[in-house]
Amino acid sequence: MYVIIVGAGKLGYKLAESFSHVNNNVVIVDTDNGALQRVSNHIDLLTVKANGVKLSVLEELGVKNADLLISVTSSDETNMLICTTAKKLGCKRVIARIRNPEYGNQMDFVKNKLEIDYIANPELETAKEITKYLLKGDAIHMEDFARGKVVMADFRVNSLNNMKGKKLKELEISKPVLIVAISRDGEMIIPHGDTELTQRDIIYVIGEKENINTFSKFWGAPVERKHVKKAMILGGGKAGFYLARKLIASGVSVKIIERNKERCKYLVEELNNALVIQGDATDQQLILDENISDMDALILLTGYDEENLLLSLLGKKYGVSKVIAKVSRPNYIPIIEQLGIDVAINPIMITAGGILRYVQGGKVESISMLLGGQAEVLEIIAPNNSKVIGVPLSKLELPKGIIIGAIVDNGKVTIPNGNSIINPGNRLVVFCLQSEISSLDKYFYRTKGGLLDELQKSFKGLRKSASI
Numbered sequence: 001m002y003v004i005i006v007g008a009g010k011l012g013y014k015l016a017e018s019f020s021h022v023n024n025n026v027v028i029v030d031t032d033n034g035a036l037q038r039v040s041n042h043i044d045l046l047t048v049k050a051n052g053v054k055l056s057v058l059e060e061l062g063v064k065n066a067d068l069l070i071s072v073t074s075s076d077e078t079n080m081l082i083c084t085t086a087k088k089l090g091c092k093r094v095i096a097r098i099r100n101p102e103y104g105n106q107m108d109f110v111k112n113k114l115e116i117d118y119i120a121n122p123e124l125e126t127a128k129e130i131t132k133y134l135l136k137g138d139a140i141h142m143e144d145f146a147r148g149k150v151v152m153a154d155f156r157v158n159s160l161n162n163m164k165g166k167k168l169k170e171l172e173i174s175k176p177v178l179i180v181a182i183s184r185d186g187e188m189i190i191p192h193g194d195t196e197l198t199q200r201d202i203i204y205v206i207g208e209k210e211n212i213n214t215f216s217k218f219w220g221a222p223v224e225r226k227h228v229k230k231a232m233i234l235g236g237g238k239a240g241f242y243l244a245r246k247l248i249a250s251g252v253s254v255k256i257i258e259r260n261k262e263r264c265k266y267l268v269e270e271l272n273n274a275l276v277i278q279g280d281a282t283d284q285q286l287i288l289d290e291n292i293s294d295m296d297a298l299i300l301l302t303g304y305d306e307e308n309l310l311l312s313l314l315g316k317k318y319g320v321s322k323v324i325a326k327v328s329r330p331n332y333i334p335i336i337e338q339l340g341i342d343v344a345i346n347p348i349m350i351t352a353g354g355i356l357r358y359v360q361g362g363k364v365e366s367i368s369m370l371l372g373g374q375a376e377v378l379e380i381i382a383p384n385n386s387k388v389i390g391v392p393l394s395k396l397e398l399p400k401g402i403i404i405g406a407i408v409d410n411g412k413v414t415i416p417n418g419n420s421i422i423n424p425g426n427r428l429v430v431f432c433l434q435s436e437i438s439s440l441d442k443y444f445y446r447t448k449g450g451l452l453d454e455l456q457k458s459f460k461g462l463r464k465s466a467s468i
Contacts, residue, residue, distance in 0.1 A: 001025070004061055004091075006052035006082055007072035008035035010328065011097065011122065013043075014352045014373065015070060020045050021437040027061060052082050055089075064090035068359060072097040072120070080114055087115040095355060099123055101241055101270075118358045122347035127242035129350055130324055133343055134228045134297050135250055140221060141343050142212070143368045145379045146408045146427045151209045152180075152368070152377055153216070156340065158199040161220035169193035175214045176415040177207030180403045180431040181375060186331070188374040188433060190400055204370070206377075206405035206429055208413050228252055228296040228322065234281035234311055235301035236260070236267050239326065239347070243299060244274050255290060257281045282307055287314065297322040305332050312341040330373055349373060365427070375433050377405075378440075384424040386444045394418030398443065401433030 001024045005012050008030035016039055019026050026045040029052045030036050036047040050057045052071065063069060069086040071079040076098045083094035095118045103110060107119055133141065142151040157163050163171070168179060168191055182191050183202040189195075197203070205212060216222070231247055233240045236258030244254045244267070254274045258264050264278045279286045281302055292298065298315035300308035300323075308325040309332065315323040324343045325336055336344040346369075353367040353376075365379040382388060388396060393404060393416055407414045408427035414420060422428065432440060 001067040002062075002065060003027070004029065004063060004066050004069045004086075005072065006030070006069070006079075007074070007097075008032065008039050008047070009072065009074070010348050011072045011120075011351055012070075013039055014348050015072070015355060016043050016045055017373070018352055018356055018437070021434065022441055023438070029057070029061070053078055053085075055085060058082075058086055058089060066091045068093050068095070070095040070355065076100050076103065080110065080116065083116045084114045093117045093359075095120060095358070097122070097351075099238055101238060118355065120351050120355055122351040123238035124242045125350045125354055126239045126326065126345055126347045127246055129345060130243055130299060130343075131246045131250070133324065134231065134247070134252075134299075134322060140212075140216060142209070143377065145366060145377070145429045146406070146413070149208065149408055149411070149413050150206065150406045150427075150429050151212055152204060152206045152405070152429070153212050154183075154202050154204050155216070155219070155221055157197050157201040157203060159221060159340075163197055163219055164199045165196065167194055167196050172218070173215065174218065175207070175211035177205050177211050177215050178403075178405050178415050179203050179205050180405050181370075183370075186335070188370065190403070190433070204431070206431070207415055230295050231255070231297040231299060232257070232290065232292060232295045233299045233301060234308075235303065235326075236263050236276065237301060237303065240299075240301045241267060241270065243301070244271055248273050255295075257286070257290065281311060284314065287311075288318075292320065293318040295320050297324070299323075300325040302326075305329055309336060309339075312336065313339060316340060373434055375431065376437065378430045378432065380428045380430055380440075380444055382422050382424055382426045382428055383445065388422045388428075388443055389424055390421060392418060393420050393422075396443070399436045399439050401436035402439060402443070403431040405429045405431050 003019050003024050003026045005016055005028045008028050012028060016026055016028050020043050027048060028039055028045060029048045029050050031051055033049060036049060040047045063086050069091045071082040073079055079096040083096040087094050094116055096116050097120045099121055111119060140153050142153045144151055179191060181204045182189050230253045233244055233256045236256045240256060244256055247254050256267060256274055256276045257279050259280050261278055264276050267276045298320040300311050302308055305327045312323050312325040323341050324345060325341055326345050327333055327336060330346060333344045349369040353369050357364050357367050368377040404416055406429040407416050407420060407422060409423060
């Protein structure tokens with residue numbers, strides 16, 4: 001697949017990394033030499049210094065032969081223009097990042113009239129993820145798969161009773177669940193029976209929700225938590241706006257603290273029934289005056305990861321039940337999770353997951369990225385002609401970094417073993433390390449390799465880091 005990415009910022013970088021792991025030809029375009037250099041230093045792809053909004057640039061890139069163009073520059077309007085132009089020139093599919101809430105009520109019009117196939121809004125998707133977590137009664141963080149029949153939960157070993165120092169084969173597990181991975185010191189590892197758990201570990205467990213709850217109870221982790229009725233949001237940017245609107249619509253009392261006076265005025269005008277306070281969220285006395293200890297949830301959405309990290313610890317200190325922090329740097333996620341904060345949300349990972357799910361079409365139902373993208377959990381519909389059909393799992397010779405965590409056949413959930421067999425149409429919950437993403441096609445899709453002559457021609461005359 002020939003993919004053009006316009007914009008080499010954080011999202012552009014993550015998308016380039018994800019698409020380059022499989023059998024794709026990826027070009028990333030930007031006017032910033034520094035951003036392009038950061039990409040080329042870590043990813044094997046073509047970088048082009050150019051303005052992607054120019055018709056001549058898109059033509060020279062061979063956009064008429066492109067399977068996909070993704071525009072993620074800092075300007076919504078530029079992204080829309082680039083996508084519309086690319087579609088008119090013959091690009092098969094186009095994706096635009098559009099973030100401004102002012103466009104919120106006209107997205108269908110924008111998609112239809114401007115011929116944009118998919119719109120990515122990181123702040124809105126972040127708000128959706130946070131809302132989903134806050135409005136569930138679970139005390140532990142769970143991701144739903146297979147229409148809610150299968151969940152993946154993460155547990156901190158230091159919060160469980162008598163698990164530290166045990167080997168996995170020594171754990172008492174009465175219901176069928178599978179420990180698919182362990183996060184240790186910021187690294188994702190695939191465990192085996194002799195893997196010994198340490199107090200700093202976070203384990204990822206897949207199974208039916210009832211069985212995950214049984215596992216949780218047995219090892220002393222809380223299962224249920226009171227529903228959120230009062231929430232405090234620190235940071236009134238786009239993500240804070242979207243989140244407040246969703247929580248208010250669900251009957252939650254919302255308090256927002258934002259330092260920018262003009263932004264506070266906008267929030268007051270646009271949000272009904274939200275209490276908006278102008279002030280510095282890092283002012284501990286202000287937080288205390290606003291009764292942080294009475295809140296059911298604290299959501300940190302300031303523009304600074306360090307602030308979100310420190311304020312998260314403050315929230316835990318004052319006994320807030322659910323604390324969620326937005327982090328822009330993936331390498332901060334393991335730090336936050338080790339500190340006992342409930343959930344670390346990364347808008348880039350959420351948005352990239354949504355885009356990848358759209359591009360995969362019917363192949364992938366959902367994608368969850370873990371530990372800054374070190375691993376993914378995918379829900380895959382098993383196609384008729386894939387290598388995994390009709391063969392016992394023990395004979396598939398899957399790479400160590402790919403684990404089939406659950407099989408759903410006609411609504412029945414199975415935690416597989418070596419004798420399990422996959423049938424066409426089964427829903428599979430698959431754990432995959434980032435290093436093995438390129439192997440998914442081989443085992444699950446059997447896509448054709450190689451380049452089309454047309455795509456080869458489109459690269460003639462272009463050189464790595466060339467300027468157009």
